Structure formats: C-alpha cells, structure tokens
Amino acid sequence: MIVIFLTPALILYALVFLYPVIRTSVMSFFKVETVSQPVSEWSFYGVGNYIDLFRSNLFNVSMANILRLWLVGGVVVLAIALLFAVILTSGVRLKRFFRSVIYLPNVISAVAMGTMWLNYVYNIDYGLFNNVIKFFGGDPVMWTGPVTLFWSMAIAYGFGMVGYHMLIFISGIERIGIDYYEAAGIEGANVFQKFFYITLPLLKGVVRSNIVIWTVAIAGFFVWGQLFSPVNLSNDTVTPVNYMYELVFGASSSANTARNTGAGAAIGVMMAMLVVIVSIVTTLITRHDDVEL
C-alpha cells in the first residue's frame, strides 16, 4: 500500500526535480550549445563555463544586482515585515483586515502588480509618486529613468514581499507564550524591552526561515527584471536568471550573447549553491533556538 501511495509522487519528483538537477549540474561542466543537444555532442569543459561567466561583464553586473537586492532589500523588507508583525500582534484592532491587505499583493499576478507600479505609481505624468511630490511643491522624478530604475524595481518588488514575510513573523510571534510578556509586564518592561529581550531572541528560528525564503525568492528573481526592462537586458535590472534566459533561450533582440546552455547551467548551479550556503550558514548560527518554526 505504501508503495502504491508513494509511487506517483516519486515518479513525478524524479522526473521534474531529481533528473533535471543532476543533468543541470553535469551540464555546467560541459560545453553545450542548445538545450536539446544530445549528450554525445557535449564536450568536457571543466570549470570553463564558470570562468567564462566571471569574465563576462553582464554576468558580473547581474550578480552585483542580486547581491545588493538580497542584502539591502532583504534587510529592509524583513525589518518592515517584522515591524508590522509586532504591531499586528500587539493588540491592535482590525488586525485581520490589516493583515489581509498587507498580504494582498502576493495573491495578484506579478505581471499585473508590475504593470500597476510601472504605469501608475511610477508614471511621470499622472503617477502617484509624482503627484505626491508635486503636491508638496517638488519637481517630478523620472522613477524609471536609468539612475533610479534598479531601486524603483526593488521597491516595487519588496512592497509585495513584506506581507509574505510578515505572516511568517506573526505566526512565530504567536507561538511565543503569552506568559513571557505578562511576566515582563509585571516587572515593568516597556514595549522596546519586550521586543529586544523576548521577541527577538525567541524568533531566531523564524528569522532564519525568513532569510532562507527570501534567498530562494531572490535566486529565482526574473519577472520583475523582465517587466522593468522588457526589450533588452539592461545593466540596471539584469539578474542571473534573466541572463540565463538570454543565453539559453535567446529571446530578445540583443545579439551580444550567443546561445550557451552550458553557461546557463552553471548559473543555475551557482543560484542553487547560494540557497544551500545561506541555509547552512543560517542553520549554524541559529542552532539553539527555542521557538521552532
């Protein structure tokens, strides 16, 4: 019975996860031109794909982009998410309403969300941000101009992610026993003391989960990069996955890249390694945590 129940799931797993992961890993050490090229035509290239990638300017730019998105975006998004989680668990009214609205962007298609940001919030003529600036007497800003494009994209992306991470923080905070707070309250602790001496230390495991989830999301960052630079890869929005798409599927008109699936596979391996490294490092740091999420 166990066999019958597990077989369909395991077959699908082997087909869509196990086999592709192994093949991508192997492929990253070979010179492979197109995805459908048979194995017999692959030629061993060692770590050549990786070296070529790090010699390519666009790839380095894409790595720099996701690293700053990961670090700066991660710190800001997780901080705001934690702030909202603390507010919503401190006994405010309309908690469910606030929580639902803050999470809302996550149920809307990223393409729809991105279009709203690009064509309304950031619009130069009638956009929300520029209207607010004009209201206060400032000069309109070109939000999607070359200087601000990356951070405009990061803000639009981060805005949606806050709700998701907030929910995980909330469920972590709700697992912390109420007696801790009551005891601290009797001892005369204020909001900030309660936060720094009870909430934060007991949330280590949850923070770790959030960091890993954020890393997984950033390693697959693609749609927003494409939405903010739809025609050609641009230095401001290119990410490794956008670059891989260009190398392997060669969609856009920019002829600066030849088809190179081996290099694409190497990018995949590096993104997967990023996730693995972050989850190992964060596990080591938060090994002895009290609230397990």
Added chain:
Amino acid sequence: MAKPEKLKEPLNLKKEVRLTPGYLLCAIWVVFTFVVVGWVICASMLTSSEIFSGTMMRTFFERLTSFTLRFENYVKAWTTQKVSVFFLNSLIYTTISCSCIILVAAPAAYALSRFKFPGNALIQNLIAAALGIPAIMIIMPLFGLVTSLKMTNTRFTIILLYIAMNVPFTIFFLLTFFKNLSFTFEEAAAIDGCSPIGTFWRIMFPLAQPGIITVTVFNFITIWNEYFMSMIFANKTQVRPVAVGLYNMIQSMRYTGDWGGMFASVVIVFAPTFVIYLFLSEKIIAGVTGGAIKG
C-alpha cells in the same frame, strides 16, 4: 481609526493612544495599496486620453454619477486582445492541476506521515529540498526533454509540469494534517475489514478536508499567477496562460498607446485571485504559515 467592528473588548483609550504609531503605519500601507489597486480599476473604465488628462479621478466620478462608465476596454480586451483565450487556458490548467496534485500528494503525504518504513526520512528530506530548488536549476533539462519528445506548446506538458512542481509543497503541507489525526480511525476500520487503501479514501481523506481545501486554494493562486515555466513552455497564443498572455499584451499595448485596454486586461487577470482572496483570505494566510514551516 480604531472603529470597533467587533466589540470584543471595551475601548481602552490609554491603550489605543499607545498603539497610535502602529495604526498610522498600517493605515498608510493600506491606503497606498487601495489607492494603487483602486486607481487601476477606475482607469480601466476610461479612455486613454481621459487617463492622461490630469483630471482622471474627476472624470471618473462624473461618469460614475451620470452612469456613463465605459466597459468597451473590457469588451475589447476580452475579444480582440484574446484575454478570453488566456483566461480559459488558465482555468483549464489550474482546475486540472489542482485536482491531480491532491490525487498524487494526499496519498503520499498519508503514507509518509502514518507509516514507518526505511527511506521515509530520506523521502521527506528530498521533498523539503525541492521547496528550495530554484526553477532555473530544472528548466533546461526539462525543456530539452520536452523538445526532444516534440511536446512543447501542448496543454498536457504544461499541466504535467504544474502538477509535478507543486506536489512537494502540497505533500509537505498535508504531512502535519495527517499526523494530527487519531490512529483509532484506522484501527476501527481495520477491525471492520476495510482495506488500507479503502480506509484512506473513505475515512482519512475526508478527515483531512480542511487541509486539502487550504492547500488547493493556495495552489490555485500559485498556478494562476505562474510566469516563468509557462513563458518557456507555452510559446503560442493558443496555449498561453494569463500571466504570460498579459505580459505580451502589455508590451504591444504600450506601443499602440491603448492604456485603458491595458488596465482592463490587468483587472481581468487579477480579478479571479482577488475575489477568491476576498472570501478565503484566512485559508490562504493559513496556507502561507503552514507551508513556510521547514527545517
């Protein structure tokens, strides 16, 4: 701000004052979200020149009060821009995949959570690992495989991929649901001569209903909004789901300057998940927190 909807506790003014900064931050965030989504809905009922006029909201209220709001943008998007095709495709993909995911994942989750056998822990770890594998790591071999089988741009391939990609998360989510059910049900069924497979479908599966509904709603939203896989595997209008369809439409409407039509398409695409969320937000939120629990 502290308008009590449910009077569970008496209004404690001192406490509410202390919470004011919190209320203020939440209010700003919520108002911003409403303004953005609301503006797009308003704009979808106006012409492109009205949107650009600078007095868009005034025009909108004038039309609203005189009952002259235009729905041509929607009609145009639905028929000439082929939103109907994408919408129908997405409906087919989501309904079939969501059902099949449960058929595959529920028995597997049951077997993993209720029975001890060699390899159980290994399988659970493999499934948890799948949640962290970026799509970029699996997409190339899959595309190679599908191309060599000449199965690109078929509904079958897309549905199969959606099923396979969401099975790990669903198993992971359902594990805890089956774990928490009492063993007495199985014992009673065994005494009455019910086979293990029969016990699962007739007794355990219905008992896990709340979890199954939650995870299905969650899967529905994931698949409805899925972009990366369908962009690569559904390259033709006839098989495109909404997210990729919308992306292509937006690119062409930018050049033609059809802003009203673009916002109408955006609204049509987010409407289904938005409406589901209005009614089932608690379930979806439970899905997020349940699914994020990993080691």
